[in-house]
Amino acid sequence: MNELSTEDRIKQAAKALFQEKGYSGTRTRDIAERSGINLALLNYYFRSKQKLFELVMLETIQQFFGTLPQYLNNPETSLDEKIQLLSRRYIDFLKTEPDLPLFILSEIRHNASGLIEKMNLNEVVFKSVLAKQYAEAMGRTEVDTKEIYMLIINPLSLIIFPFVARPMVMALTGLDQNGFDQMMEQRKTLIPIWNRNMLNSDLNTTSSNTTI
Amino acid sequence: MNELSTEDRIKQAAKALFQEKGYSGTRTRDIAERSGINLALLNYYFRSKQKLFELVMLETIQQFFGTLPQYLNNPETSLDEKIQLLSRRYIDFLKTEPDLPLFILSEIRHNASGLIEKMNLNEVVFKSVLAKQYAEAMGRTEVDTKEIYMLIINPLSLIIFPFVARPMVMALTGLDQNGFDQMMEQRKTLIPIWNRNMLNSDLNTTSSNTTI
DNA sequence: GTCTATATTTAGATAGAC
DNA sequence: GTCTATCTAAATATAGAC
Structure with a gap:
């Protein structure tokens, strides 16, 4: 069914949580948990919370406009x-x-x-x-x-x-x-x-x- | 001129910063600094960041509606x-x-x-x-x-x-x-x-x- | 690629002197 | 009432094994 790559699962979870709680209200641990992966992997793929956010935000803006x-x-x-x-x-x-x-x-x-x-x-x-x-x-x-x-x-x-x-x-x-x-x-x-x-x-x- | 009580100075600074950065984006240290007082005093007057926020928010809502x-x-x-x-x-x-x-x-x-x-x-x-x-x-x-x-x-x-x-x-x-x-x-x-x-x-x- | 364990940084809150 | 110094907790990020 939902055969998303790990990277995409993280991005998807991040998108949902950032939207729900905003940047500073979101914890990287929650993103990891919702993705069903470990916290360390998040940094492995996206280097930092900030970088992940910028990526998600860019996609969201493009989706909107x-x-x-x-x-x-x-x-x-x-x-x-x-x-x-x-x-x-x-x-x-x-x-x-x-x-x-x-x-x-x-x-x-x-x-x-x-x-x-x-x-x-x-x-x-x-x-x-x-x-x-x-x-x-x-x-x-x-x-x-x-x-x-x-x-x-x-x-x-x-x-x-x-x-x-x-x-x-x-x-x-x-x-x-x-x-x-x-x-x-x-x-x-x-x-x-x-x-x-x-x-x-x-x-x-x-x-x-x-x-x- | 601006003879506000310490309590009001804190509240005023909090209002400005909460509005600018949101709840989770605001640090109590910054509120203290902008008030020109010490961090400990913030807790002395308002007990916690959450309590201070609720107070400010209530006043803001009333001001608006x-x-x-x-x-x-x-x-x-x-x-x-x-x-x-x-x-x-x-x-x-x-x-x-x-x-x-x-x-x-x-x-x-x-x-x-x-x-x-x-x-x-x-x-x-x-x-x-x-x-x-x-x-x-x-x-x-x-x-x-x-x-x-x-x-x-x-x-x-x-x-x-x-x-x-x-x-x-x-x-x-x-x-x-x-x-x-x-x-x-x-x-x-x-x-x-x-x-x-x-x-x-x-x-x-x-x-x-x-x-x- | 993925994990556990841990280091590091940041932020809220308090103790205690004045 | 106000401060300095400190405790504690939370959250980001990394080291290193598998």
Whole structure:
């Protein structure tokens, strides 16, 4: 069945524990125990806790951001379809890995600063097909960079934040794990709709009168 | 000038370091050093690192959530004004304490689970004036609880997430600290507008055709 | 490659003088 | 209340046998 090499078993156990307890909260002994191997082997393969962590972290970041460019750069899909796809795929993914965002965000701050810079997401976003399509939709060739931030930060906020704040959201709403998942399922279709409306409302700087 | 008692100096230093490095990443020696006192005194006043942490954490949670009820329950303000006020005040607050949300979210998960439950935010939200005003606006006496979640989770997502993901957002956008603050300043007025439109779009379940 | 045993370092907590 | 010195425990890392 699970014919993983020793090296991979250690990496897998490390990934789980680092995510659960963070870098400093994780003991190498626990990683060894969960891998079903001895502590000495961990150092044999990875030299140190720090090195092991960096490896795991790099893979995790790539797992998280690796798919982003392909969503943003598909010339076959419209601007709106891109947001739909982004919502669906990221929510599906995060339902299987709900602790990933909080892990990445807090460990980047504490133990892996610099990793994000190296990926230069900046270019990835601004040179994307998404950015071009936005400019076209607005009827301009050049678009204020600030508008592009919103275009990407707002959907990501609405997708990721509930996972980051899951314990808080569950306490706030009284939902159990199942109810939480259902809520996120609904958001797959709601977020793109909201996003369209947010973009439209930015067009009419006249902040518009509404029913509520 | 800064005539704090020794006890308060320790607490203040602890707060700063716990926020910066998390519970397990913080050494009591560092807290002592930053307080300008000796390690032994820390234990004299607070008995243990754990006890000191719990105290600091409790105060931090109250600082963060303590103001929420007064925003949600003011009978003088409309639904929309409540969201406006919430956005303005929380963004102002978070500009002075940008690391607070990530700290709370990650430490609650690791070292302070149960603290949130004790505050039963659930009741605070559902019995709020805000919830009543929402029901009225919808022309109903009873409203599906799911709608209330959205009413509160969405603005909070849009307000808090950029702070939680600040390193990522700054890398993504290329903004410096100053530019980031300006972006958040703009969001004070944008978020309430977006929120109005999100609520309206939920009314027409016909997901509506729009310009983009 | 894998283990047991051990060295080394680090960090929390306390004893006891002042 | 505050300090120096020290104890104790925990956790990382390595030596050396198999």
